[in-house]
Amino acid sequence: MSTFTGLNTMVRGVYINQMQLNTVGHNITNADTEGYSRQMVNAGATPAEYTDGLAIGTGVDALSVTRARDIYADVQFRSETAKEGYYDMCAKNFDKVEAIFNDTNDSGVENALQEFYKAWLNLSTNASDSASRVAVVEKGKAFADSIETASVQLRDQIKDIYDQMEIHVTDINQLMEDITNINRTIIAKESDGAYANDLRDQRDLLADQLSKYVNINVHENEFGAYQITCGGITLISGVDRLHLDFSKGVNSSRYGVDYGIVDYSVSIRESDVNFLPNTGMLRAEFDAIDQCKHYIDDLSNMAGFMMTTFNDQHKQGYDLTGAVTAATDDSGNTIYDSDGKSITIPGTRNFFGDTGAEYVYNYDEINKYTYVTIRDSTGVYRKDDRGEILKLTGVKLISAVQTNADFEETGGYRYIAAASAYDNSDDYTTIMTEEDMQEHLIDWGGRTADGTNAVFMSELFNMSYDNIVSAGRSNIYSITKYAETHDTVNALGGLGLNAYYKSEMTKLSVAAQAMDTQVSEQALIMDQISNWRDATNGVDWNEELADMIKFQKGFGACSRCLSAMDECLDRLVNSTGAIGR
Secondary structure (H helix, E strand, O other), rough: OOHHHHHHHHHHHHHHHHHHHHHHHHHHHHHOOOOOOOOEEEEEEEOEEOOOOOOOOOEEEEEEEEEOOOOOHHHHHHHHHHHHHHHHHHHHHHHHHHHHHHOOOOOOOHHHHHHHHHHHHHHHHOOOOOHHHHHHHHHHHHHHHHHHHHHHHHHHHHHHHHHHHHHHHHHHHHHHHHHHHHHHHHHHHHHHHOOOOHHHHHHHHHHHHHHHHOEEEEEEEEOEEEEEEEEOOOEEEOOEEEOOOEEEOOEHHHHOOOOOOOOEEEEEEEEEOOOOOOOOOOHHHEEEEHHHHHHEEEEEEEHEEEEEEEHHOOEEEOOOOEEEOEEEEOOOEEEEEOOOEEEEEEEOOOEOOOOOOOEEEEEEEOOOOEEEEEEEOOOEOEEEEOEEEEEEEEHHHHHHOOOOOHHHHHHHHOOOOEEEOOOOOOOOOOOOOHHHOOOOOOOOOOOOOOOHHHHHHHHHHHHHHHHHHHHHOOOOHHHOOOOOOOOOOOOOOOOOOOHHHHHHHHHHHHHHHHHHHHHHHHHHHHHHHHHHHHHHHHOHHHHHHHHHHHHHHHHHHHHHHHHHHHHHHHHHHHHHOOOOO
């Protein structure tokens, strides 16, 4: 081996140790940089020099500078991050919904419902007391206001979610644009075979952030560019990407139920196809909107019950005037008995809504929602602006729950139908028609202190359909009126008001608690995966300092050896004898 080869070997040693020290310094200074991956120099022996049958080593060379990265940990991290984003967003929505239905104070729906119930119960024993009658009206107003207030708050919550969703769609588009731009730069930088490590770290950090919004799968193509898919849709392919659009709003009533809001969707601009990820924050926002709509449906069902079954029961009682009206069939024709006399039923005054109007319960079996139609005493249905039969759904049905304006008149309390118009025989065990009920009609007879109908009204709060039927109560007519034409006997599916509300609130509480548990468990999973990933790509100060000492010693040793070889060469050239001169 020539002296110059040996010098070159030591130069390589100095160079490789200097590069190692530079890399260690780069790691240490970026130890707290978000998304940074520890880098390392991959060294390899240079080809040997063959002289006189001997293979003499020529030193070391840097093959590459690469990142310490576990791709399997990255895949798991992004998958779990999407779940974490989903659970966190759903939990926040549940918290807000629970705040709307906060029954721990005196201003919630449950309190208003209980106060309304107590007012009817009190009226049943104090039917001739004007104050008790006024209390029923006022508590009815408070109950109507409570469900209307909850409805407004749920609508506001939906609008806030849509506003947030629009911002998130903008964020997603920006992240995809940034990843695409980095893809383009990486392809250019790595064209000579080097790795653009810091750019790759930036791209991975952007991919991590994108995974919070939507579930993604990341693949690297042969050029080093990322291809990112979501649910089979390729969002990014190298230097090309799709664009997400926040669609123009459509009134919610277009889909059947009027939620009093404008609904939006997210679509892919290039294909105009709706985009709905499997999980992530964006999916959670769609699900949160559905949850809010579900609770509006619950309030709407309660409103439907009040406008139909509750009103029907009220009309089965006598008020202080003892007024009655002619019975009519479904076509509005007056019903006559065998002697040609018109059959009479108690007054047409609804507790909620308008006097003379009949609010009819309906159920859309295909789309699974309650709606109420309105017809007058002649059987003519009220029409909407398009000339079609008016269907009260969602918030429109909730808003219709207003106490009868007749109660606001001077002495309007006299119109509360507290006395029953029917006897309480024990054969009310089948579906009753108006004709059937005539057999049990009893005279008014000035029964101002009779609160039997108030008892029947109060039973609608707590007694279910099955209990009322089995007890043979005369209020069976109001709760079985629609049983022949509907799978559900009324808007609450046969439950009492209190049972229905408590059932739905229990479901809300259980779902919210389960989601909180999911959030806690997911946080533990994320900690484990983050630790797993950091164990590979994180910068450990102790390791880096140990490497720094090692490479510093190596640098010094190579430099020392190089100095020694230089001294040998100097002695050889300047201090040996001049033979042959």
